[in-house]
Amino acid sequence: MEKRAHFSGWTLPLLLILPQMAITVIFFYLPASQAIWQSFLREDAFGLASEFVGLENYAALFEQPEYYRAMITTVIFSTLVAFFSLAVALLLATQADKNIRGGHAFKTLLIWPYAVAPAIAGVLWMFMFHPTLGTLGRPLNVMGFNWNPMLDGTDAMILLVLSATWKHVSYNFLFFLAGLQAIPKSVIEAGAIDGAGPVRRFWTIVFPLLSPTTFFLLVVTIVYVFFETFGIIDAVTGGGPAGQTTTLVYKVYADGRSGGDLGLSAAQSVILMVIVIALTAIQFRYVERKVQY
Amino acid sequence: MAGVTLDTVRKIYAGNVEAVKGVSLAIDDGSFCVLVGPSGCGKSTLLRMIAGLETISDGSVKIGDRVVNQIEPADRDIAMVFQNYALYPHMTVYDNMAYGLRNRGTPKDEIEKRVKEAARILAIEPFLARKPRQLSGGQRQRVAMGRAIVRKPQVFLFDEPLSNLDAKLRVQMRVEIKRLQKALGVTSIYVTHDQVEAMTLSDKLVVMSGGQIEQVGSPAEVYRRPETRFVATFIGSPPMNILPGTVEGPGRVSVGGQSIAVTDIREGLTPGTAVEVGLRPEDVQAGAAGASSLAMDVDFVEELGATQLFHGKVAGADFVVQASTGQIAADIRKLTLSVDPANVHLFDPQTTKRLGRV
Numbered sequence: 001m002e003k004r005a006h007f008s009g010w011t012l013p014l015l016l017i018l019p020q021m022a023i024t025v026i027f028f029y030l031p032a033s034q035a036i037w038q039s040f041l042r043e044d045a046f047g048l049a050s051e052f053v054g055l056e057n058y059a060a061l062f063e064q065p066e067y068y069r070a071m072i073t074t075v076i077f078s079t080l081v082a083f084f085s086l087a088v089a090l091l092l093a094t095q096a097d098k099n100i101r102g103g104h105a106f107k108t109l110l111i112w113p114y115a116v117a118p119a120i121a122g123v124l125w126m127f128m129f130h131p132t133l134g135t136l137g138r139p140l141n142v143m144g145f146n147w148n149p150m151l152d153g154t155d156a157m158i159l160l161v162l163s164a165t166w167k168h169v170s171y172n173f174l175f176f177l178a179g180l181q182a183i184p185k186s187v188i189e190a191g192a193i194d195g196a197g198p199v200r201r202f203w204t205i206v207f208p209l210l211s212p213t214t215f216f217l218l219v220v221t222i223v224y225v226f227f228e229t230f231g232i233i234d235a236v237t238g239g240g241p242a243g244q245t246t247t248l249v250y251k252v253y254a255d256g257r258s259g260g261d262l263g264l265s266a267a268q269s270v271i272l273m274v275i276v277i278a279l280t281a282i283q284f285r286y287v288e289r290k291v292q293y
Numbered sequence: 294m295a296g297v298t299l300d301t302v303r304k305i306y307a308g309n310v311e312a313v314k315g316v317s318l319a320i321d322d323g324s325f326c327v328l329v330g331p332s333g334c335g336k337s338t339l340l341r342m343i344a345g346l347e348t349i350s351d352g353s354v355k356i357g358d359r360v361v362n363q364i365e366p367a368d369r370d371i372a373m374v375f376q377n378y379a380l381y382p383h384m385t386v387y388d389n390m391a392y393g394l395r396n397r398g399t400p401k402d403e404i405e406k407r408v409k410e411a412a413r414i415l416a417i418e419p420f421l422a423r424k425p426r427q428l429s430g431g432q433r434q435r436v437a438m439g440r441a442i443v444r445k446p447q448v449f450l451f452d453e454p455l456s457n458l459d460a461k462l463r464v465q466m467r468v469e470i471k472r473l474q475k476a477l478g479v480t481s482i483y484v485t486h487d488q489v490e491a492m493t494l495s496d497k498l499v500v501m502s503g504g505q506i507e508q509v510g511s512p513a514e515v516y517r518r519p520e521t522r523f524v525a526t527f528i529g530s531p532p533m534n535i536l537p538g539t540v541e542g543p544g545r546v547s548v549g550g551q552s553i554a555v556t557d558i559r560e561g562l563t564p565g566t567a568v569e570v571g572l573r574p575e576d577v578q579a580g581a582a583g584a585s586s587l588a589m590d591v592d593f594v595e596e597l598g599a600t601q602l603f604h605g606k607v608a609g610a611d612f613v614v615q616a617s618t619g620q621i622a623a624d625i626r627k628l629t630l631s632v633d634p635a636n637v638h639l640f641d642p643q644t645t646k647r648l649g650r651v
Contacts, residue, residue: 184377184379186375186376186377186379187379187380187381187382189344189346189366189373189375189379190373190375190379190380190381190440191381191392192345192346192365192366192367193344193345193346193366193367193371193372193373193393194367194392194393194396194440194444195367195368195393195396195397196367196392196396197367200396204392205381205383208383209382209383
């Protein structure tokens with residue numbers, strides 16, 4: 001069957017794509033081009049005048065040790081969150097894929113965290129692990145662990161990884177579950193007859209067949225950690241203590257809003273934009289073509 | 294090599310659904326046993342229980358002298374060919390066949406020898422480096438069989454292996470499976486809903502319906518002497534005609550007032566007893582009215598090339614006659630059929646069991 005629609009004139013098709021185009025232009029291209037333009041400007045302290053400075057903002061950025069530190073923080077943060085959110089989601093999905101009592105409720109409950117707003121998720125975890133008020137943070141200290149995410153950078157990072165992972169497991173879980181369900185049952189059964197135990201079956205049959213899903217989720221998760229964890233960071237640590245949990249995205253906000261240096265902030269946005277474009281390109285190139293088979 | 298023995302095997306699913314209702318069956322070492330029946334008759338479930346992919350609710354399954362109820366599929370020394378081939382899509386043909394051997398720690402050169410040998414037998418040597426998706430349906434089917442034979446198992450299990458192939462390939466593969474099984478001499482259990490496959494492949498034919506065995510026998514026995522009305526109408530194509538009738542006396546029944554002679558009739562049936570009279574479309578001939586004949590009104594003719602099917606009614610019931618092309622004029626409206634008493638099958642309308650000599 002011919003799936004393409006045929007239009008006789010130009011008016012209707014243009015009208016149909018107009019809302020989508022308007023949204024894209026107003027909310028994506030306009031701010032993006034403004035950011036690019038802004039990254040070449042320097043504003044005075046009161047925001048009354050601005051002058052064109054060329055690449056000076058970029059040059060200043062790459063001279064900042066804080067910028068490199070934010071980069072390293074981002075890499076550590078995203079590696080940890082990507083690893084844990086993928087691993088936990090895969091573990092849960094393989095369990096949910098079995099015929100278990102109450103499996104449906106289990107699946108539904110697992111999806112809930114995805115519906116929680118990032119800032120709320122952050123606040124939730126912050127209270128739970130608050131060193132003196134938290135239902136979990138206080139017992140930790142009572143038990144003798146020196147737990148204080150407000151003072152200790154490592155503790156703060158652990159807390160962020162926990163909350164960001166918790167929130168993203170749902171998403172990865174859904175995709176892994178769908179991926180697992182797409183593997184024909186008879187292939188697994190053939191593996192069982194071929195003498196592979198459950199663990200070997202998983203690593204030699206299931207996992208390779210899931211690799212397109214895994215790769216897709218890896219890219220999506222990295223994008224998530226880079227950009228969407230802003231709300232969590234802002235609610236839990238505010239980039240601290242002493243900038244130790246300031247990621248690239250959080251630094252854009254911190255330099256622009258709090259620091260008032262719009263040009264420098266814009267230059268960082270542009271770099272992030274380049275990163276996300278590269279990630280998307282990788283995804284299109286490899287995921288669309290399927291990875292393994 | 295080993296035979297397979299089933300002893301009152303049952304499968305009860307959650308919700309008390311009984312899919313297999315106490316099946317007992319002995320399959321001789323080296324024989325080819327086909328389980329045939331309509332969908333939902335429990336034949337696949339039974340096969341999967343033998344494979345170990347379904348738990349056995351009750352009864353026992355023996356492979357050789359060993360009860361395998363609690364033994365993992367991998368340790369039952371069986372190989373299975375699945376309907377959708379179930380090849381590992383991410384492995385090459387070679388790896389697909391080697392996988393089971395590697396899992397068992399077979400030495401590398403032995404694996405290579407066995408895979409090459411299987412590939413040679415199945416004529417898939419040129420494809421060893423390819424992935425399953427680069428193969429046609431028939432080639433994939435061969436790989437699936439190759440994966441089964443490299444393991445040199447005690448028993449082959451086939452779960453409708455040909456139903457995804459086109460008609461022509463199916464006939465070709467059917468012959469190959471039969472030849473391969475004869476050459477290897479491995480006990481085989483084959484599930485199908487196709488009665489032609491069942492007839493042609495089996496040494497032992499098991500007809501199932503509703504989770505039970507209807508009849509077990511050689512294909513010829515099952516065809517010549519069906520034990521129930523179900524078997525009579527399921528085996529044979531086009532299916533056997535069933536006409537309502539009554540017993541007239543010893544060796545004679547009446548169909549719509551027309552009397553025909555019957556050889557295989559139970560003794561002591563009271564005249565007037567209602568019976569079902571079964572006649573195969575290929576067992577009746579056009580002939581003159583005589584001591585054992587039926588009148589038929591012909592509605593239309595189906596052409597099959599070598600034969601023609603005459604559809605119509607005998608004594609108010611639908612009736613089909615198969616005749617070699619040209620034997621009967623295609624435009625005939627009234628047909629007189631002569632019936633060989635040896636070819637008449639009688640069934641009890643209530644129990645649907647055969648009313649033959651005991």
